[in-house]
Amino acid sequence: MDFSKNYFENVYDLVKKVPKGRVVTYGEIARAVGNPRMGRQVGWALHVNPEPGVIPCHRVVNRFGELSSAFAFGGVNRQAELLSEEGVEVIDNKVDLDKYGYKF
DNA sequence: TCTTTGACCCCTT
């Protein structure tokens, strides 16, 4: 992990390392970078999303495993559909972190 | 230029 760069770079790198069919929580990312309370910035990092298509924002969910509301890729249901296609059981915009929660 | 909000989480009382 390159902590030499800013937190954003770390967040992007971690999200990129998330394999297909797996989901990550903001808390895990924030904790991975070194500051558990940086979840807000994690969301901002994905908001700017400098590398669309490379950074799987749809695999990033909140602490409760619930999909974010403002992800706005082009449709809220879009994220649930993508996750389902990858093999993640999406129930009511929620996923099972016990099964699909990816750990670094 | 300064203030407030924002895809959130953790810790204390």
Next chain:
DNA sequence: CAAGGGGCCAAAG
């Protein structure tokens, strides 16, 4: 055990 408040960095108004 449960509820509330505080904190982090950055961008937009």
